[in-house]
Amino acid sequence: MRFVIVTGMSGAGKSTALKMLEDIGYFCVDNLPLLLIRKFAELTYKQSIDVNNIALGVDIRSGQALSELEHVLEDLIASGFQYEILFLDASDSVLVKRYKETRRNHPLALEGRVDQGIEEERNKLNFLKKQADYIIDTSQLLTRELKSELDNIFVKNEGYNNLFITVLSFGFKYGIPSDADLVFDVRFLPNPYYIDELKPKTGNEQAIQDYVMGFEVAGQFLNKLEDMIRFLIPNYIAEGKNQLVIAIGCTGGKHRSVTLANKLFERLTTNKEFGLKVEHRDIQKDAIRKSI
Known part of the structure; x- marks a missing residue:
């Protein structure tokens, strides 16, 4: 009991x-x-x-x-x-x-x-x-x-280390998330926004992911980011932290940041020592502004 x-x-x-x-x-x-x-x-x-x-x-x-x-x-x-x-x-x-x-x-x-x-x-x-x-x-x-x-x-009686991680994409033009613990700027990557056939798509779609990750620097950044996050996680757990928000931003929060957030989320799902989710704060804001 x-x-x-x-x-x-x-x-x-x-x-x-x-x-x-x-x-x-x-x-x-x-x-x-x-x-x-x-x-x-x-x-x-x-x-x-x-x-x-x-x-x-x-x-x-x-x-x-x-x-x-x-x-x-x-x-x-x-x-x-x-x-x-x-x-x-x-x-x-x-x-x-x-x-x-x-x-x-x-x-x-x-x-x-x-x-x-x-x-x-x-x-x-x-x-x-x-x-x-x-x-x-x-x-x-x-x-x-x-x-x-x-x-x-x-129910499942799985191990639990009291840390829940949110990987959050956002657009800098809408402001940095106030609850972010770590903020990373990926505006150095080529922007799909300036390619007509890619502009209306989002980082949740394969065409955008292929474009963004097609640049070697994107893969290098993701590898270094994952390595740093995996280093930090056990130290955060030992310190008693129970909520970690990793914010990845590009200009509008629709293409590059969404792609990198998704990719980081995919890599971190292999670890069962913490809760994890991905969230895209600004992915629809560009479309909403245009409709007003």
Whole structure:
């Protein structure tokens, strides 16, 4: 039996994660009073409750009692009860945006600013994040991608190193992505934009990929980029980083950057030590601007 404590920042997707775990057969309980966790564990491990796997939601709503959780968890270990901690996180800017979009009040900022509530919450939950077995940063994740990550951990039982990588193409004329950790400029490559039959196509199409990668310098750049990223990844994992955005930019974000982002993504998929996705931020913006 797996006993999973699901916790994390308000707005990071804890409720969604609990629902997904429920869908794959977990018995889920949200916001159980902390003093009842020990008794609940006893009942489940003794099979007094007929369940196979348990997911228990714990978060800042526990209020002042949250400070007692560390002692509760120590007591569980001392009593021989095994548990795992899943921590859902997201960047401050994403959390603020989510709160503004839903018009909800942060539980620690009922009469103040959301960012102040988030800062206070991070401080209160820091001990849980340090103990977490799995940290999933949902800043860049779609719902289906979060489900895939949970399936990998709790259904397929695959190894998980808490790092999720987004390879992101973009156009410099639309601005550098604010959440980018690493930014690479591929505007030195020949531009398909100036070839009439290639101009309307994108880097998702074979004709553009053949053109861009047909230049030796493109292959050299990709090899050096892959080598550097593979060097950095284990060091980021060791440092505790859980979200890495690799941004590759060209002028409009439609041809060269899309091609190189796709190629880097293909090469990194051979490694199962981290989550991975590719995203093209500006691939359709040129067509949208022309239609206006």
